[in-house]
Amino acid sequence: MADARIRVVVVTWFPGHHLPELVESVRSSSAGPVPVTVVDNGSTDGTVEWVREHEGPLLQLVETGDNLGYGGGANVGVARAGEEWVVVANSDLTLDEGALDEVLAAAERWPRAGVLGPRILTTEGRLYPSARELPSLGRGVGHALLGWVWPRNPWTASYRRERGEPREERAGWLSGACMVLRRDAFEAVGGFDTSYFMYFEDTDLCERLGKAGYDVVYVPSAVVRHHGGASTSRDLVGMSKAHHDSAYLYLSRHYPGPAWLPVRVALKVGLWARYQLSRRVTRVLHGAEPTRD
Template sequence: MRPCGSPSWGKRHNGPVTEPTRYGDGLAVVVVTYFPGDDLARFLDTLEKATTRDVRVVLADNSVEPVETLDRAAERENVRVLRIGENLGYGGGANRGVAELDDSYGWVVVANSDLEWEPGSLDVLLEAAQRWPRGGAFGPLIREPDGAVYPSARLLPSFGRGIGHAVFGKIWPANPWTRAYRQERAPEERTAGWLSGSCQLFRREAFDSVDGFDSRYFMYFEDVDLGDRLGRAGWQNVYVPSASVTHIGGKATSRAPKKMLAAHHQSAYRYLADRHRGPAWRPVLAAVKLGLAVRLKIETRGR
């Protein structure tokens, strides 16, 4: 088996593993934290009403210093704090958290700490999983604090959609490339190319079959990459809008906005470069790299 975090995007399979799963029916929630604030307590409070099942919570903490909110969270009976001791990024932290779970946990949520769960929403996701036996990942409808619906179930990026979205996304939000990519339409339960990493329920068998997140993505595109690899391995990414959460967003990234923008552009290039290899693609990737560098310079000017 390849080490966790190395790419598997090039491997194609006929379908999901068909032999009996070794995993139990237990439910766990892995929360990736980085200097979490009071949002963490709200996450845990609302989680209690999101499911009637017993839940094991692992706080995979990327903070490099003690955090008081984590100490308070650890006083809860079902919560364990995993102090990683270094910042592994979102995907790396999630992988470490999932690795702490034994095989009795067949269902794992990976989520940000700045979420609020709607009552019963996690149970709704679990019910949807029974309707989609090939479903490997399940994502809820995600609302922003003002009530707007965030487009959290999208097509996989392509050069055409990606360039159109990158060039026109901010100056012409309704452009056809952005609309196609973001898949903004009436909410319906359906498959998607990828789901927002801020909140996903994983079938543990599916998550482990592709070795989880690729930890080379420090921040951003780790969810896109995982959705693609799950699909290539024969699993489905399922959007379940009948379950909903609210994502406050931006707390961790606001600590270093320039670094986060740089990480976003680096991850975007990595995603494309991983999937377009060989001499014929080198000029195209060189142009993409230059374009991303120019875009980063423009977006960080004056920050």
């Protein structure tokens, strides 16, 4: 097998039937070889057995022995990669034909790129806002309060960069559902911050890469399809809590010290109230009971 330039790292936790579809799609995403490393965080749904059955030069398994979270699992996979580029991807994705070659071509146009992200579409073909502005207090409050009831409000639209046609450009941060990382840059900033068990680890990483002088680049000519919810649907309320906890962790770190204590308190109270609302909505819509609080 010729030396690969790029490797896909997939973090799995009860991925269901999606993982084989992703692995199959990787084969047509590049003209060159693209090995896949599956980092499993403790699945007992047959995932480990399936990977073992199909292991070979282009498919390897790493078992963490525990649920390290998304960023923690990704760090384990990237640490074992020797390729120049590493794709960190959700298990419920499929890559369009030539998608990774499109990203590698864009990397040649952006020699300072530390991370690039493709256009992410839902299974219905709708654009998922995968290139966003970094959250600020103003955008965050407006989006959190109005995003559900008024999706087109100016704060959400600004944060999600939904105006205009997608074009190749710098972004504040890219969705962790599919990130193409320059391995040297990833290692230079210390990888994902494992303080974030789920959510906002991608935001935090992109911000640190930007501060270190690397470009964060959106590449809409590369397309992936996101089925969504393969793992998070097992615990909708728990995932909502993780999202709100991570949002507080990310935002509060930007307002340290005694002078900003009132802001941190307001953030904590506001995000707690939003989580309680989301919990009730989840129970009504899905009949879900909290499994982690």
